[in-house]
Amino acid sequence: MTTRTRRLAGKVALVAGGTRGGGRGIAIELGAAGATVYVTGRSSGTQRSDLDRPETIEETAERITAAGGVGVPVRTDHSDPEEVRALVARIASEQDGRLDVLVNSVWGGDPLTDWEHPLWEQDLDQGLRLLRRAVETHVITSRYALPLMVARESGLVVEVTDGNTARYRGSFFYDLAKSAVIRLAVAQAAELRPHGVAAVALTPGFLRSEALLEHFGVTEANWRDGAAADPNFAHSETPAYLGRAVVALAADPDVIARTGRALATWDLYKEYGFTDADGTQPDFAAHWARNLEAEYGPLGDPL
Incomplete structure (x- = not known):
């Protein structure tokens, strides 16, 4: 099975935080499956966010369209309720009230994460700014976007997180943000299920984002060279893998059976059969069990 079929033709998606990384990978793969994708973020061709990275929403939209979908870039600060309200009003107007997939992938917390100190020294x-960026933005976006799905009694909400277990993630505010996002999926699922709308949390494994490639001094063309610095990098996955997991969920007519769950690419590929961009099927949980569990303990209990 491949996501390179138009299984989502006629569907409308909003990927909040689709400028780069996992959000971009999801947006492009939704486009490859035939969807119209509104891609949002604070980095555009006319104005960079405070992250000051080169990726833009326009570039993501161009890749969506090149993949076979329709990419619509809309610069949006998801911490601003009025900007989000206007965004959703535009989608409703242009798509006759239709929204089939909402992906909450806003993050922006990398420069705010303190990996060195405990809470009482941070x-x-x-830390609170990190939570506002990584959690409040999701709440604001769902608040305005969900009525479109409820009105049609169908749809899928995907909350992108890091990890699907109770294992501590190494930094207080980072862990709180990523755990809270999972709880957002659980809470939305409880309220949306009577309306036929599913909500899940979804994590990639070791995600090979643009920033991570830069960190290892490699490109996607020679990414395996990064394993010299960190052998675990050899088991990383591209943002496309995460995107194909979202496509598989969005195309599943029985996705409501998964609502409220915290899911992972390393489980979903076994059920749906999708592959990464190079045809492989990375499984970071299996790698952890074989190579890291003895030193760091089990990955954790599923949530």
């Missing part, structure tokens, strides 16, 4: 304002 900068409180910085």
